[in-house]
Amino acid sequence: MIVVLIILAGITIGALIGDNGIIKQSQETKSDTERAQWEEQIDVAIIDAEGKNRNPSIDDVIEELKKKDMIDDDSKVDKETGTITTNELQYIFEGKLDDYKVIYAENKLVAGDYVNYVDKNGVTRLCCVLWDNSSSYGLQIVTMNTVEDVEIGNGTGKSSSTQEAFEIAKNSINNAVSMLNNKAMNYLNPDYATDARCVGSNPADKNLKATDYFTSDYDYMSEYNGIFKNSDNNWSEDRDKMKDLKIDYYDKDYWLASHGSVVSNQTSTMFGICYAYKKDNDDRIYTMVGSRICYIHTKNGISSDSETYGLYPVFTLKAGVVIKGGEGSKENPYILGI
Numbered sequence: 001m002i003v004v005l006i007i008l009a010g011i012t013i014g015a016l017i018g019d020n021g022i023i024k025q026s027q028e029t030k031s032d033t034e035r036a037q038w039e040e041q042i043d044v045a046i047i048d049a050e051g052k053n054r055n056p057s058i059d060d061v062i063e064e065l066k067k068k069d070m071i072d073d074d075s076k077v078d079k080e081t082g083t084i085t086t087n088e089l090q091y092i093f094e095g096k097l098d099d100y101k102v103i104y105a106e107n108k109l110v111a112g113d114y115v116n117y118v119d120k121n122g123v124t125r126l127c128c129v130l131w132d133n134s135s136s137y138g139l140q141i142v143t144m145n146t147v148e149d150v151e152i153g154n155g156t157g158k159s160s161s162t163q164e165a166f167e168i169a170k171n172s173i174n175n176a177v178s179m180l181n182n183k184a185m186n187y188l189n190p191d192y193a194t195d196a197r198c199v200g201s202n203p204a205d206k207n208l209k210a211t212d213y214f215t216s217d218y219d220y221m222s223e224y225n226g227i228f229k230n231s232d233n234n235w236s237e238d239r240d241k242m243k244d245l246k247i248d249y250y251d252k253d254y255w256l257a258s259h260g261s262v263v264s265n266q267t268s269t270m271f272g273i274c275y276a277y278k279k280d281n282d283d284r285i286y287t288m289v290g291s292r293i294c295y296i297h298t299k300n301g302i303s304s305d306s307e308t309y310g311l312y313p314v315f316t317l318k319a320g321v322v323i324k325g326g327e328g329s330k331e332n333p334y335i336l337g338i
Contacts, residue, residue: 038091041070042084046096058082058100080104105321105336106133112245114333115141116326117315119187126333128247130203130238130314137203139317142242145251146310147187152176152255152273153293153306161303169294169304173259174229176273180257181206184313191338193315199242200235200256200274203314208234214262214271220298221269228271231290234258235274238314239287249285253277254310260290269296275309 045064053060058079065071069087076085082097109115113129127141151157152172154165172179180198188196197206210230215221235258242248256274263270272291279286295303317336324337 034089035091038070038086038089039093039096041068042086042093042096044068045070056100058097058102061097061100080107103323104319105317105323105334106139106319108323109139109317109328109334110134111241113328114144114330115328116333116335117141117143117192118189118336119147120189121187125187126330127315128245130199130241130245135203137316140203140314141317142199142238142247142314143187143312144247146254147313148183148311149308150180150183150255150311151306151308152179152291154304155306157306157308159303159305161301163302166294166302166304169306170227170271173271173273173293176255177201177209177257177259178207180255180311183311187313188315190318192317192321192336194318195316196313198255198257199238199312199314200258200276201238201314202234203237206257208232210259214264216264216269218264218266218269221264221296224269224296228262228294229259231259231261235287235289239276243285249276249278250312252310254312256287260288263290263292267298270294272307275307277309 042065045068046061049056049060049064058077062071062074062077065077065084066073071077071084072087076087077083077097079102082095082101084093084096085091086093109129110132111129115127115129117125117127119125125147126144128144129139130142131137131140133139154160154169154172156165181201184196184198195206202208210232212230213226214228214230215225235256239248239256254276256276258274260272260274270290270292271294273293274287274289275291276285276287291307293305293307297303320338322337324335326332326334328334
């Protein structure tokens with residue numbers, strides 16, 4: 001009899017506290033009920049956000065969740081997955097905000113993707129991702145069409161042998177990188193981008209240029225030594241990347257914001273700024289590493305010229321820019337939003 005009672009007692013205790021016992025089942029039922037109640041309150045918060053806002057965003061829903069004490073702060077919602085982690089008991093709800101998921105440009109865009117960028121003047125510019133976040137340069141996009149024509153040189157639009165024109169051209173060459181970058185800044189929309197530069201400038205530091213000036217041992221150059229910025233190779237990184245992406249030529253010849261190689265021999269020396277061009281009936285793209293703007297001749301003295309080519313800005317997108325639509329193709333580019 002005693003053995004039977006012990007067995008019965010064991011069965012009773014097991015029914016109460018075992019893995020499938022009454023107490024365990026009761027606790028799970030309570031937890032399921034509480035979770036269902038939390039989920040119902042989340043649904044109410046979403047409905048309220050939709051009722052208060054014409055086109056509710058995930059931020060509107062987050063505000064409602066905070067007002068209803070469902071979450072403490074924005075960190076409780078993963079905007080990219082739509083997952084909500086509640087305050088009390090830390091319930092995790094996945095998929096509740098699928099309709100409000102946020103796709104961040106910095107996590108989505110890769111080199112070669114196309115995007116529509118609205119510039120400072122409200123003009124929508126088709127752009128291509130030149131550098132993505134796998135580079136050390138941040139997320140940079142380049143326009144697919146020129147935004148304006150820019151003249152570098154003596155300002156006359158033609159050749160001149162006057163000292164005044166030569167001085168203007170010299171200053172234009174020496175300051176060309178800054179000038180081209182400043183022109184690009186005229187198209188910077190601070191809602192979407194943190195910086196703008198001219199293509200061909202150094203992608204890590206747009207203002208980077210040679211710190212020294214050109215000198216020569218030729219006698220005729222003696223009075224012109226040290227007045228022109230030396231050449232640099234900054235143009236090559238953008239151009240090489242553009243070639244890889246097959247976007248190195250668009251609608252017209254364009255400036256590369258780099259000081260070109262100096263062409264110097266016993267009879268003449270020439271200075272200029274780099275540019276890219278395409279020959280007629282030729283599919284190849286060429287880089288002129290130094291447009292001929294300032295000349296110094298042994299016989300003819302000095303002369304200068306002006307050249308006008310297109311400007312292609314490169315924009316560094318800011319963190320937090322989102323993708324609102326599109327597929328990333330040239331025909332259906334991504335649409336940026338904030």
